[in-house]
């Protein structure tokens with residue numbers, strides 16, 4: 001009996017990627033054709049490029065590529081929604097048996113998709129692509145990313161070490177992910193919550209062949225904080241501990257004042273007082289800020305706005 005071939009969709013989020021796309025079309029197109037030819041996936045399989053509100057010629061390039069190659073398709077979002085939402089737009093808006101999400105800049109080695117298919121055959125529902133080496137990343141990017149994974153673990157968040165958003169998922173895993181109603185998306189911590197049988201494949205992360213990173217330092221830090229505040233309440237707990245600690249300190253301080261007053265009858269020095277007042281007001285403001293951040297998350301969730309808005313879809317006629 002011949003096994004029914006599974007339809008694979010490779011989802012590639014693209015934001016201002018005109019420089020790298022010509023190369024991406026070649027590499028990913030050749031890979032999918034090879035998989036179809038080897039009967040590893042169905043001939044209906046597609047690469048879907050998600051244009052995340054690009055300001056350059058990204059969408060024009062995708063449109064041209066879709067006209068040329070029937071294995072290509074495209075979804076254009078109405079504006080820039082961010083990497084995470086561009087990925088879910090591809091997964092939730094296209095019907096397929098298997099989904100791969102991978103960056104459009106080819107930094108993640110797409111040739112391991114074949115190994116991912118093998119793992120799915122063995123019964124896995126999710127296969128994580130894990131970066132084996134980061135030699136091509138800058139020193140700062142490499143160590144800040146590693147520190148981030150360690151911090152997430154410390155804060156009690158279950159996250160696959162050195163895995164970004166390159167992964168393969170079955171329809172079942174994607175449907176389960178869809179049942180998570182949250183608007184603040186941090187997929188690399190959400191997937192382990194989905195559960196099911198999973199495995200990892202390893203690859204070397206390459207340098208970006210063209211174009212620039214769309215994650216400058218501030219955006220990267222914002223993304224990291226979004227991950228922490230969406231999945232961990234430890235920062236809030238720290239605020240509480242800090243409160244207890246400061247109360248304890250103030251009791252000690254009060255004892256000291258009473259002692260000084262009883263011994264010498266007077267307290268000198270406004271500098272120490274000013275220092276203490278500024279430190280404590282700093283801690284209070286920081287604590288309020290952390291609570292505010294969590295409140296802002298609740299605010300976003302309550303509004304329940306759509307995750308993404310599709311402007312145009314091309315290449316889905318078969």
Ligand code: UDP
Pocket residue numbers: 012013014015016017052080081082083086102103104105107212213214215
């Ligand atoms: N990206 C996106 N929307 C954004 C920012 C980035 O769709 O608002 C895409 C981008 O085109 C790329 C992927 O997300 O395909 C990862 O971005 P990038 O390679 O710049 O990040 P880095 O690898 O430097 O962390």
Ligand code: MG
Pocket residue numbers: 103105107208213
């Ligand atoms: Mg990249």
